[in-house]
Amino acid sequence: MAGIYLHIPFCKHKCTYCDFTSFPDRMSIAEAYMACLIREIAQRGKQLERMTFDTVYFGGGTPSYVEPEYIYAAMKQIRKCFRLTEKPEITIEMNPGTVSEKKIAMYKRAGINRFSVGLQTAIDSQLEEIGRIHNVRDYLYCASLLKGENFSADVMIGLKGQTADDVCKTIELAARSGAKHISMYALTPADGTPIYTDYLNGELPDADEVADLYEAGYAKLKEFGFRRYEVSNFCLKGYESRHNLNYWKRGEYIGLGVSASSFINGQRFTNTFDPDEYMKCVISGFPPVIESETVGEKDAKFEFVMLALRTADGISSAAYQKAFGSDWKSDFAQAYEKTKEYLEEDGDSTRIREEYLYVQNSILTEYMNG
Amino acid sequence: MAQPNKFLRNFCIIAHIDHGKSTIADRIMELTGQVSKRDMEEQLLDSMDIERERGITIKLTPVRMYYTADDGNEYEFNLIDTPGHVDFTYEVSRSLAACEGALLVVDATQGIEAQTLANVYLALENDLEIIPVINKIDLASARVDEAKQEIEDIIGLDASYAPCVSAKEGTNIRDILEAVVKYVPPPKGDTEAPLRALIFDSYYDNYKGVILFVRIKDGGVQAGDKIRTFLSDRVYEVVEVGAFAPNLQPKEKLSAGEVGYIAASIKSIQDVAVGDTVTGALCPAKEPLPGYKKVQPVVFCGIYPLDGSKFVDLKEAIMKLQLNDAALIFEPDNSVALGFGFRCGFLGLLHMEIIQERIEREFNLDIITTAPSVSYLVHKTDGTQFYVDNPSHLPAPSDIEYMEEPIVKAEIYSPPEYLGPIMELCQDKRGVYVNMTYIDAHRVRLEYRLPLNEIVYDFFDELKSRTKGYASFDYEVVGYERSKLVKLDILLNGEVCDALSTIVHEDRAYQRGRTLAENLKEAIPRQLFEIPIQAAVGGKIIARETVKAVRKDVLAKCYGGDITRKKKLLEKQKEGKKRMRQVGSVEVPSEVFMEILKTNKK
Numbered sequence: 001m002a003g004i005y006l007h008i009p010f011c012k013h014k015c016t017y018c019d020f021t022s023f024p025d026r027m028s029i030a031e032a033y034m035a036c037l038i039r040e041i042a043q044r045g046k047q048l049e050r051m052t053f054d055t056v057y058f059g060g061g062t063p064s065y066v067e068p069e070y071i072y073a074a075m076k077q078i079r080k081c082f083r084l085t086e087k088p089e090i091t092i093e094m095n096p097g098t099v100s101e102k103k104i105a106m107y108k109r110a111g112i113n114r115f116s117v118g119l120q121t122a123i124d125s126q127l128e129e130i131g132r133i134h135n136v137r138d139y140l141y142c143a144s145l146l147k148g149e150n151f152s153a154d155v156m157i158g159l160k161g162q163t164a165d166d167v168c169k170t171i172e173l174a175a176r177s178g179a180k181h182i183s184m185y186a187l188t189p190a191d192g193t194p195i196y197t198d199y200l201n202g203e204l205p206d207a208d209e210v211a212d213l214y215e216a217g218y219a220k221l222k223e224f225g226f227r228r229y230e231v232s233n234f235c236l237k238g239y240e241s242r243h244n245l246n247y248w249k250r251g252e253y254i255g256l257g258v259s260a261s262s263f264i265n266g267q268r269f270t271n272t273f274d275p276d277e278y279m280k281c282v283i284s285g286f287p288p289v290i291e292s293e294t295v296g297e298k299d300a301k302f303e304f305v306m307l308a309l310r311t312a313d314g315i316s317s318a319a320y321q322k323a324f325g326s327d328w329k330s331d332f333a334q335a336y337e338k339t340k341e342y343l344e345e346d347g348d349s350t351r352i353r354e355e356y357l358y359v360q361n362s363i364l365t366e367y368m369n370g
Numbered sequence: 371m372a373q374p375n376k377f378l379r380n381f382c383i384i385a386h387i388d389h390g391k392s393t394i395a396d397r398i399m400e401l402t403g404q405v406s407k408r409d410m411e412e413q414l415l416d417s418m419d420i421e422r423e424r425g426i427t428i429k430l431t432p433v434r435m436y437y438t439a440d441d442g443n444e445y446e447f448n449l450i451d452t453p454g455h456v457d458f459t460y461e462v463s464r465s466l467a468a469c470e471g472a473l474l475v476v477d478a479t480q481g482i483e484a485q486t487l488a489n490v491y492l493a494l495e496n497d498l499e500i501i502p503v504i505n506k507i508d509l510a511s512a513r514v515d516e517a518k519q520e521i522e523d524i525i526g527l528d529a530s531y532a533p534c535v536s537a538k539e540g541t542n543i544r545d546i547l548e549a550v551v552k553y554v555p556p557p558k559g560d561t562e563a564p565l566r567a568l569i570f571d572s573y574y575d576n577y578k579g580v581i582l583f584v585r586i587k588d589g590g591v592q593a594g595d596k597i598r599t600f601l602s603d604r605v606y607e608v609v610e611v612g613a614f615a616p617n618l619q620p621k622e623k624l625s626a627g628e629v630g631y632i633a634a635s636i637k638s639i640q641d642v643a644v645g646d647t648v649t650g651a652l653c654p655a656k657e658p659l660p661g662y663k664k665v666q667p668v669v670f671c672g673i674y675p676l677d678g679s680k681f682v683d684l685k686e687a688i689m690k691l692q693l694n695d696a697a698l699i700f701e702p703d704n705s706v707a708l709g710f711g712f713r714c715g716f717l718g719l720l721h722m723e724i725i726q727e728r729i730e731r732e733f734n735l736d737i738i739t740t741a742p743s744v745s746y747l748v749h750k751t752d753g754t755q756f757y758v759d760n761p762s763h764l765p766a767p768s769d770i771e772y773m774e775e776p777i778v779k780a781e782i783y784s785p786p787e788y789l790g791p792i793m794e795l796c797q798d799k800r801g802v803y804v805n806m807t808y809i810d811a812h813r814v815r816l817e818y819r820l821p822l823n824e825i826v827y828d829f830f831d832e833l834k835s836r837t838k839g840y841a842s843f844d845y846e847v848v849g850y851e852r853s854k855l856v857k858l859d860i861l862l863n864g865e866v867c868d869a870l871s872t873i874v875h876e877d878r879a880y881q882r883g884r885t886l887a888e889n890l891k892e893a894i895p896r897q898l899f900e901i902p903i904q905a906a907v908g909g910k911i912i913a914r915e916t917v918k919a920v921r922k923d924v925l926a927k928c929y930g931g932d933i934t935r936k937k938k939l940l941e942k943q944k945e946g947k948k949r950m951r952q953v954g955s956v957e958v959p960s961e962v963f964m965e966i967l968k969t970n971k972k
Binding site (some may be wrong): 002005011087185186187188208211214232244248253255259260261262263268270293302303304306307309310330342356357358359360361362363364365368369 | 604897898919920921922923924925926927928929930931933934936937939940943944947
């Protein structure tokens with residue numbers, strides 16, 4: 001199966017940790033941008049007409065910040081230009097500070113059936129500190145509008161001054177408000193973001209403290225019946241994000257809009273990060289791609305392992321066999337031997353033992369270069 | 371008796387690091403038209419990259435020049451460069467033996483430095499005529515008169531005629547050349563006596579074999595002559611002789627008084643010892659020239675390839691370096707932790723560092739070096755005795771009757787205000803006070819007997835930091851003394867890591883073990899499991915630290931756009947791992963093996 005990703009690069013305000021391609025001051029071009037996005041959908045659709053797509057994902061920026069009609073129009077164009085499966089999973093990211101009844105109704109009319117809400121933390125002072133435009137009340141209102149829907153809440157750990165108790169409170173709020181899926185991300189201070197200064201000043205929790213927060217959050221998630229199916233993703237039974245699972249299974253996807261990445265036919269490529277350049281390209285009919293690499297077999301095999309080991313299901317020998325026609329344990333015999341003690345077997349699959357899932361980089365590096 | 375060419379002047383330059391020796395040499399070469407300005411790579415004499423970067427001279431590089439003096443005569447100059455560092459005093463004495471005069475370059479802003487002084491005395495012992503040169507007169511802080519006064523007070527030289535120059539700006543360089551003509555005597559010797567030539571350096575040329583750098587004292591030599599060396603007693607046929615221009619420039623003949631080179635199809639550098647005398651095979655001289663003391667390595671360390679499969683490359687690299695540097699000795703060695711490598715011996719710590727750096731740079735090899743050690747004399751209970759420089763080769767404690775360690779005579783020169791800290795440091799390092807002399811109101815010479823084993827750790831750094839860099843230091847091994855020494859082992863995750871073992875004085879074992887464990891704790895990255903680090907003496911654990919298991923090492927998000935980035939990140943992590951060695955179950959960064967050097971807590 002394959003996925004479609006659409007990038008909406010607009011925000012009301014940029015959060016202090018945000019390293020994504022988003023432009024809080026460029027709402028004036030939103031209409032033109034969306035028109036171009038719709039055009040790119042058509043251009044790409046034509047090239048990929050033989051493919052069937054199972055998921056659509058509107059990410060950002062803040063997709064819920066632009067007029068919902070644009071989303072509706074984009075979705076309509078997708079259906080027109082791409083072949084979708086019968087019951088596709090269609091997700092939109094939302095900021096609780098930008099929702100309304102009207103918007104959600106429009107999303108539903110567009111066929112959107114999954115909502116990803118950026119809660120981040122249940123402590124208002126922390127929300128303010130990281131530059132979020134919403135507070136806990138906004139979140140509760142948003143959750144009430146999504147009552148009964150398949151929605152996910154994003155939670156952050158590693159914020160300045162955050163305690164294990166704060167994390168548990170946040171998980172509790174998300175679970176009780178009806179989220180079927182919770183993503184719990186450790187803050188990654190990126191160079192160039194305002195929060196990076198806090199990091200340099202040693203004001204953010206260190207790796208050990210983040211591990212503590214993670215453990216506390218994970219325990220709380222379990223308490224509410226959430227299962228960890230990937231390093232940072234937890235859900236009630238049957239509510240895994242199909243779109244994201246596709247990434248970890250090394251499935252194909254097409255990314256549309258600025259900065260969106262694609263993986264089609266062994267080729268990884270990324271669109272330009274500059275909205276003006278993006279629009280210029282699309283209008284003149286050129287692919288707005290700035291970067292492209294063909295993934296060789298060795299690299300492909302490593303990617304497969306790297307991505308699969310993020311998930312609770314781990315590496316499926318059969319899926320690997322199907323993809324590459326070889327046995328992964330022989331392809332990575334040396335690395336496997338060296339890391340065996342950190343892995344466990346379950347029928348066809350091999351996964352990282354639960355207690356090592358959060359320290360997997362040093363396991364993965366063993367698998368690099370064969 | 372026929373006199374050598376009276377228009378010949380052989381001289382060298384003595385200067386403290388940074389006082390402008392190389393720049394002066396460059397200016398002299400420029401003025402004599404030896405090298406045109408545009409052909410000059412900056413500071414020509416320092417030809418090794420490392421020398422240029424560190425601003426020091428290690429290898430001697432002679433150069434011949436012609437100069438028409440004010441008296442209307444054309445003079446031939448041979449300028450022989452000298453290294454400035456204490457480790458290379460040996461090389462200095464070699465170059466001095468080839469000269470009749472020395473330029474003593476003194477920085478007008480700083481005056482005479484202690485290290486320079488040691489070389490000045492060496493030059494005086496060799497009966498060299500010393501011409502003081504005051505440099506850097508262009509600087510605002512120059513105190514020319516004070517510098518001159520210092521020269522007169524400290525060395526007792528008449529500095530009134532000293533050329534005052536600015537090498538940087540090329541001011542008054544001609545004064546130097548006139549002074550050389552006037553004050554450096556022409557070489558003595560007998561051009562008709564049997565050949566006697568002193569080998570003061572050599573290097574290996576791929577086409578010509580070993581090139582001998584010689585100073586002809588008596589007689590002459592030309593292509594076709596049969597020559598013989600005194601020490602190794604071998605005979606060779608001379609293929610080519612010549613001068614340094616500064617590249618090798620063939621000449622018909624070299625005669626008494628001259629400095630030049632001899633190529634005689636000599637295959638191996640080991641066959642000709644620097645300091646040996648060359649004579650004629652058919653009509654040999656009766657006596658060799660006074661040579662130099664044979665070089666003895668005093669500092670040893672293990673050198674291993676980071677990548678075990680590069681052992682052969684490392685071997686080739688070390689062998690090639692040895693061709694240029696007879697003072698370097700090595701033998702194959704094998705460590706449980708580090709695999710196959712070499713045990714190498716050096717003249718001193720700087721020499722060791724230079725060799726390590728040259729291996730990495732000139733041969734592009736990544737290496738792991740173990741902490742430096744010295745050579746101990748072990749007396750076994752069965753009455754036998756032998757030298758051990760590798761701690762892992764030490765016999766079991768029960769088999770050792772007693773051990774002796776090398777002792778040095780150390781001379782420290784410093785302004786008097788740092789006497790306290792220096793004496794404290796020497797005390798700390800098990801030093802025994804011998805003597806103290808005031809050279810003048812601003813300089814004291816302190817003499818201590820110190821175990822060499824204490825010096826190879828952090829003595830230099832400590833001395834520099836405790837005296838704000840003012841003190842300088844020279845040492846000489848004077849013998850062995852009985853001492854209570856023990857082997858300090860380090861266990862990583864329960865296993866002894868042989869490459870981290872050291873020999874220390876019994877009284878130091880506890881403190882050093884603890885510091886080492888603490889430093890290792892900082893240096894060894896956290897891994898998937900907890901790693902106990904233990905220091906042990908004779909099986910008894912004396913210190914313990916723990917590297918906790920890593921708890922978070924993961925990229926939080928990995929979606930469509932993150933995959934390439936994540937791969938790059940892991941690749942970087944993998945690169946870091948390449949700098950590590952697997953010691954048992956533990957991954958140890960290669961720098962850690964030098965950690966033992968640091969006796970202070972970080």
